Amino acid sequence: MAIEPAGGRVTVHDLARAAGVSLATIDRVLNARPGVRPATAARVEEAIARIGFKRDMTASMLARARDIRLAFILPEGTNQFMTKLAEAVETIGAQARAERVVFDLDRIRSIDAQALSDALDALDADTYDGAAIVAIDKPAVHAAVARATGRGLKIITLVSDLPGSARRAFVGIDNAAAGRTAGSLMGRFCPQGGKIMLVAGSMGLIDHAERISGFRSIVSSEFPAVSVLGPVEGQDEFTLTYERTLAFMGEHPDIVGVYNVGAGNAGLVMALTEAGLAGKVRFVAHELTGPTCAGLNSGVIDVVIVQSPEDEIRAVWAAARRLVLGPDAAPPESPIEIKVFLRDNLR
Amino acid sequence: MAIEPAGGRVTVHDLARAAGVSLATIDRVLNARPGVRPATAARVEEAIARIGFKRDMTASMLARARDIRLAFILPEGTNQFMTKLAEAVETIGAQARAERVVFDLDRIRSIDAQALSDALDALDADTYDGAAIVAIDKPAVHAAVARATGRGLKIITLVSDLPGSARRAFVGIDNAAAGRTAGSLMGRFCPQGGKIMLVAGSMGLIDHAERISGFRSIVSSEFPAVSVLGPVEGQDEFTLTYERTLAFMGEHPDIVGVYNVGAGNAGLVMALTEAGLAGKVRFVAHELTGPTCAGLNSGVIDVVIVQSPEDEIRAVWAAARRLVLGPDAAPPESPIEIKVFLRDNLR
DNA sequence: ATAAAAATGAGGTACGTACGTCAAAAATGC
DNA sequence: GCATTTTTGACGTACGTACCTCATTTTTAT
Structure with a gap:
């Protein structure tokens, strides 16, 4: 039993025909560009559901003018877990790069709200789509997250959350x-x-x-x-x-x-x-x-x-895709697993 | 610190120039087509390493004439774990489809070497790139795997291995x-x-x-x-x-x-x-x-x-990409994790 | 040396989407 | 009803690779 109907892929052209609008309008709806009446957008959404259109991420990423670019702001030094997180940023980053998602790594002084705030303020919204930060629960950080969000950056908290802030996602364990x-x-x-x-x-x-x-x-x-x-x-x-x-x-x-x-x-x-x-x-x-x-x-x-650093970096990657490209761009978020290791099930 | 040099992507054109050959030759080397002298291929490989060329999987998948198509042959009925595996084939299959990898699901009578052998023989090498099977260690199955491999199909054993056979990969726990x-x-x-x-x-x-x-x-x-x-x-x-x-x-x-x-x-x-x-x-x-x-x-x-069915299906997906597109098409294989759950770390 | 075979080059089209420009149509305010 | 704004359409180019054809060069066999 095949999971999907035979060969033919449903493209934006099929969608345009089914919705009775032009390709330009389809594009505006899919990419949330302005200038579409709600009624028209609804017709497109209906057609998407009706004919089962799925955006081809492969072509989508190729056609995007620029890569998705994400800054990781991690505390440096002392903590060995943070070192492993940083290594995972490089490891997973090499895989993500093949799919046009680029990670930059920025290490700041440990437990320094001002340094974190400064690093966030330094992020150019034209260069970066967002940032992942190990948050410190201080007013200065809340404010910097709000400013970055105002500039259009998607902020993801990692390992340590910032509840009540403008952050768009949290990746970490319970x-x-x-x-x-x-x-x-x-x-x-x-x-x-x-x-x-x-x-x-x-x-x-x-x-x-x-x-x-x-x-x-x-x-x-x-x-x-x-x-x-x-x-x-x-x-x-x-x-x-x-x-x-x-x-x-x-x-x-x-x-x-x-x-x-x-x-x-x-x-x-x-x-x-x-x-x-x-x-x-x-x-x-x-x-x-x-x-x-x-x-x-x-x-x-x-x-x-x-808590697996690799899992967490991968989750940030997926969250960034969802935030930048829309909810269908990656599998829905699931909680980071709490893993239990004995000598015997160590990889 | 950026992980990769600034914006510019290294493309096949850069590679052709660096290796001093034409695009056609690059293509022949990258896709293992015949008609390239070993000496020339070596020059290309050297240039790949020197300039750090990485094939853009996004464009590669888009340009491929057809999707990667994989048949999952699972025993039906009785076993609740197999039911979960089958569900995972559908779940993960929906994600894979967005990246042009299509899963077909075929359920056969349980623990029936002949049924498995027949199902393998029925696979058309023009339609399918490979198959994942829950192997049964019988001569008839070994022979069918050998025949399928001879037709160019990549066979991956799942959960239960078939050591010494022509299978190209095994996905399962220790x-x-x-x-x-x-x-x-x-x-x-x-x-x-x-x-x-x-x-x-x-x-x-x-x-x-x-x-x-x-x-x-x-x-x-x-x-x-x-x-x-x-x-x-x-x-x-x-x-x-x-x-x-x-x-x-x-x-x-x-x-x-x-x-x-x-x-x-x-x-x-x-x-x-x-x-x-x-x-x-x-x-x-x-x-x-x-x-x-x-x-x-x-x-x-x-x-x-x-052993997580989702992890295993995802591992089959990655193995299939490696087998069909080459070793760089997916992260290197890692063993399936043995997970330990108590009431408290249940997702 | 010559013919045959193998290797390589040149150039094109296709994949599905993103994103731009400009004109035409429709809706809106007065 | 007119001017203005908003919405929509038509169309083209770009992304990086795969894959095809055909001509040309180089190598190998005789």
């Missing part, structure tokens, strides 16, 4: 659900109950706070024998995480599990090893990085919960 | 790794040890056997306190699975976990409920279907291990 997933696993890992040590970069980071909140809610409601301690805040840094978690384990030598919602896993692994608890307590971490992969393979880390 | 993943989870769920009941459709099915083998190897090497019983074979059917697992639990009322590598989860849930064990034993199942989703939400099933 961090509370990620925390609940960690809690469900940890609870099942510890049927006899016990103490769990929470570790975070900073409770000032929204995603960290949301994960901890999700973790707590599941554990308290479904695993009453388990108690949750902390969080220990290590600023996502190696040394600080090492020192503070080691000290914490000194005070609580009877912990049965560790959940780290942030980075700094290398320091945590070292602290666990030093405390003689490596492999003896269950350990759930986030993001596949050098330390977490090593931890999985050595058996110190049991589970890593992952 | 079932031993899936079993190991299940074993790792189950072992951590049962730190105090205990008996695990294995359930399968049939040990005659290669994927089922591989999963069980992977499960056993992990449990025996890493969780010696856990013992593995079974497998109980339920033919992937509701009633048979219900009856046999219920009887088995009568003989072993002290099991602490269940791992079902196949279908029939509705019957298993019913048996567990009747035995008063629902929610009291850890339960790992495969594939997101009606019964497994319900089981996750009700708390009877703890974890579902998943």
Whole structure:
């Protein structure tokens, strides 16, 4: 059974004939250009539905005068996850370029609302169709997003959202659900109950706070024998995480599990090893990085919960196509998956 | 920092100039047409690398006289996973069609090597570029794949492979790794040890056997306190699975976990409920279907291990592009992910 | 050296849409 | 009803590659 009728493709010419208008009018409707009466536009829409016209993206992209151009504004330095995001921008960008979607990468000082705002203001609407930003929830950023949107740029928030702003799409995971997933696993890992040590970069980071909140809610409601301690805040840094978690384990030598919602896993692994608890307590971490992969393979880390940078960049790509070319230009958006990796299903 | 040099695109014209040959020769090399001396082809390849020419897939697909046409030959009926695969063929097919890749769906009698062989023989090489089949490891199928390949068709095996045949690609998961993943989870769920009941459709099915083998190897090497019983074979059917697992639990009322590598989860849930064990034993199942989703939400099933039909169809799509248009026509193949779902990270 | 075969060049058309220009028709305000 | 604005039509070019034909050059076999 063929999914579509035989060979013939339905083109704009067929559509023009079916709607009883000229090609020029079809073009105006399809590309949302001005100068079409609502009644005429409705006739075209009706004809589109009636004859099942689908814009040929292949020809559409070819005929477009210029590529879709997207700026990625990412924080630089410290965070290994951001480095992976940046790598994914290059990797996926190479694929997108073959389909005439070009990514530019701009790295700014970390957690600096002014730098982000400046970078947004510097975007030329004649060069760029839009930008993807890792948002910081500050008034200056809201204002810059509003200004950019006013210039016709489509702003997409990535990983960290900016609710209530003029941003046109958000790409990222549900961090509370990620925390609940960690809690469900940890609870099942510890049927006899016990103490769990929470570790975070900073409770000032929204995603960290949301994960901890999700973790707590599941554990308290479904695993009453388990108690949750902390969080220990290590600023996502190696040394600080090492020192503070080691000290914490000194005070609580009877912990049965560790959940780290942030980075700094290398320091945590070292602290666990030093405390003689490596492999003896269950350990759930986030993001596949050098330390977490090593931890999985050595058996110190049991589970890593992952938001795939590649998935996210691909989702930004699709969102940009939808925003610039219309809703049919890419498959409808679906939430970014929360992936669960053990040593055994690591790619 | 821009990922690629400014605006100008490198076209076949630039390539012809750089290689010192005509457009016709470029075309012959790019599309593997005959009539080019190896020395000339080498010069072109060198120029491609030197100036960084990338074929514009957008224009390439547009200029192709005909679409890429792919037949999906899937077993019909019984298996709910196959139904989901078929749905994914339609869903992803709608997206692929916009990029001039057309899927046709052909459903044949289940586990019938002759029907599969006949369906392959019926494929016209002038109409189709290739086919994706859920392979059955029988000589008749090997021969039919060889004949189809001889006619110029690209055969891709899906879910179930046909090693040693003329098939050009395989799309599916590593079932031993899936079993190991299940074993790792189950072992951590049962730190105090205990008996695990294995359930399968049939040990005659290669994927089922591989999963069980992977499960056993992990449990025996890493969780010696856990013992593995079974497998109980339920033919992937509701009633048979219900009856046999219920009887088995009568003989072993002290099991602490269940791992079902196949279908029939509705019957298993019913048996567990009747035995008063629902929610009291850890339960790992495969594939997101009606019964497994319900089981996750009700708390009877703890974890579902998943191969995504959509991922697999998309991978077939990419493989077909690579086989028909060349290696650059799609991102390089990557293994199908083994996904782990709990109630909390269910989409 | 000559004939045959193979390799290469030159140039065109086609794919379906985007986007421009200019004129003609229709709707609108007064 | 007239002038003005808005809407619509007609038509052409461009995008980058595929694929075709035919002439011409180069290589290979004899």
